[in-house]
Amino acid sequence: MFRRAADSKMWYPRFLMTFQVPGMTNPFIEVGALVRHAGEPDWGIGQVQSIIGARITVTFEHRGKVVLSGPDIPLDLIEPDHF
16 A cells, blocks of 8 residues: 655655556656557557556557557657647
8 A cells, every 4th residue: 555665765655656667668657647659650549547567558549458568668658738
């Protein structure tokens, strides 16, 4: 429920912390973020549904729900007012 940030002596609720996913090209992506898959532009904009370990579940507007994993996950973060 609570975790200590690696660079801090304070404990924070898990939902307030941003975790870096191994292989993620953008470590600032978190649940609820709007993203685009760099290798599949036809999928459109997606919303991150979950991040568990090195697996990310994203629901794309033209592809549906996709689970991404592997050594390199090419997701580009989209600012809400730039799509």
